[in-house]
Amino acid sequence: MGKTPVFVLTGFLGAGKSTLLNRVLADPAFADTAIIINEFGDVGLDHELVRIGKTQVARTTTGCLCCTVGSDIRSTLHELHVLAHAGEVSFARVIVETTGLADPAPLVNQLMPGGAPALGLRDHLVARNYELAGVVTLVDIVTSELSIENHFEAAKQIAFADRIVLTKTDLARDPASIRDIGRLKEHLAALNPAATIDDAHQSNFDPAVLFQRRAYTPATLGDDVTGWLALEEAIRGNDGHGATETGQSGKSPLARHGGRIRTFAITRTEPIGREAFGKFLNVLSMSAGPRLLRVKGLVQDRDEPEQPRVIHVVQHAVYPPTILDAWPSEDRQTRLVFITDGIDPEPVRQLFEAALDGKQIQAGRALSRIASAVADTFRSGTARLARVLID
Numbered sequence: 001m002g003k004t005p006v007f008v009l010t011g012f013l014g015a016g017k018s019t020l021l022n023r024v025l026a027d028p029a030f031a032d033t034a035i036i037i038n039e040f041g042d043v044g045l046d047h048e049l050v051r052i053g054k055t056q057v058a059r060t061t062t063g064c065l066c067c068t069v070g071s072d073i074r075s076t077l078h079e080l081h082v083l084a085h086a087g088e089v090s091f092a093r094v095i096v097e098t099t100g101l102a103d104p105a106p107l108v109n110q111l112m113p114g115g116a117p118a119l120g121l122r123d124h125l126v127a128r129n130y131e132l133a134g135v136v137t138l139v140d141i142v143t144s145e146l147s148i149e150n151h152f153e154a155a156k157q158i159a160f161a162d163r164i165v166l167t168k169t170d171l172a173r174d175p176a177s178i179r180d181i182g183r184l185k186e187h188l189a190a191l192n193p194a195a196t197i198d199d200a201h202q203s204n205f206d207p208a209v210l211f212q213r214r215a216y217t218p219a220t221l222g223d224d225v226t227g228w229l230a231l232e233e234a235i236r237g238n239d240g241h242g243a244t245e246t247g248q249s250g251k252s253p254l255a256r257h258g259g260r261i262r263t264f265a266i267t268r269t270e271p272i273g274r275e276a277f278g279k280f281l282n283v284l285s286m287s288a289g290p291r292l293l294r295v296k297g298l299v300q301d302r303d304e305p306e307q308p309r310v311i312h313v314v315q316h317a318v319y320p321p322t323i324l325d326a327w328p329s330e331d332r333q334t335r336l337v338f339i340t341d342g343i344d345p346e347p348v349r350q351l352f353e354a355a356l357d358g359k360q361i362q363a364g365r366a367l368s369r370i371a372s373a374v375a376d377t378f379r380s381g382t383a384r385l386a387r388v389l390i391d
């Protein structure tokens with residue numbers, strides 16, 4: 001028996017990883033697939049939104065694979081191996097969906113031969129039974145330029161890919177947007193000349209091809225990748241976690257991502273008015289701008305409480321909600337997960353409550369706190385830039 005191929009599916013926040021994964025998992029050829037979904041924060045939602053078939057096996061890891069100390073990916077692969085050995089599950093490939101903020105270097109380092117050393121029997125078993133067979137990076141044409149500029153993770157995800165897929169190309173209908181796609185492709189090819197670039201909405205695009213076994217060789221991806229992997233080794237030696245804010249489970253999921261990234265959830269048990277909720281999302285998105293990195297949620301609508309609404313905001317883009325036929329689990333409360341760049345939970349919670357309860361003055365106060373957080377992050381960004389220029 002050969003080694004089981006492991007594919008990493010990555011891409012910045014909201015790039016469309018779960019959407020593509022659902023498409024692939026619905027293909028009968030992928031019935032024998034194990035999926036590892038990594039969620040940023042304890043109140044993740046992906047495990048509810050990715051549709052796992054009866055013959056597929058899924059594991060969710062919380063925290064961030066690139067930040068959790070030790071080797072979470074190896075322990076999850078080991079657990080799957082033990083279950084397969086006992087005949088409890090069966091799979092021919094593993095797909096790891098990372099969080100949108102994942103730095104791929106530590107993950108690749110743990111999975112490739114000659115990467116992070118095997119520390120015990122478990123790691124030896126993982127190395128003997130699995131091989132990294134590809135890194136697929138999705139690039140959202142709507143937000144990627146901003147993401148690449150503002151978040152090193154987005155650029156690294158592109159650099160480590162052997163397959164790049166452009167998503168949301170269906171939204172580019174006018175000639176200027178189509179020209180922009182051409183420019184984006186040039187930019188991506190400059191960042192990573194070795195990867196193939198596909199378009200998720202081209203009629204001949206077959207996502208199954210992305211998860212076919214192949215040799216993944218970081219050395220062919222250029223000096224940057226080799227350098228980052230070497231750096232990874234150095235970081236591993238001293239943990240490298242300069243965490244400024246402890247996240248969940250006593251781990252430090254925010255460590256690699258800078259002190260400004262916040263992740264938090266808002267839950268509500270009473271059903272929510274559609275119009276007030278729509279206003280909340282739009283006003284939040286307008287006031288926070290690119291500092292609102294991601295919102296996703298399941299919402300219990302007052303008029304249709306049995307059909308949850310799935311909502312997505314990706315930076316400035318607020319997507320039309322999708323309506324599910326039924327709740328994916330027993331938990332029927334509204335759950336919203338936020339990832340922000342420098343915006344604290346409190347004013348967002350205040351804005352949410354004020355919008356739903358129709359309290360204008362409180363909403364105004366919350367908005368001015370959000371506006372000042374946005375201005376502060378811009379100011380600190382400017383100060384940093386000035387320091388770089390003067391140094």
Ligand SMILES: Nc1nc2c(ncn2[C@@H]2O[C@H](COP(=O)(O)OP(=O)(O)OP(=O)(O)O)[C@@H](O)[C@H]2O)c(=O)[nH]1
Pocket residue numbers: 011012013014015016017018019020046099100101167168169170171200294296311312314319320
């Ligand atoms: N129009 C359009 N919308 C898309 C496409 N791919 C994803 N979306 C939408 O983009 C939003 C985010 O998609 P997800 O699949 O949840 O993105 P993700 O990368 O899994 O998100 P995170 O796990 O939070 O990083 C959803 O509203 C999707 O319906 C696409 O190709 N075209």
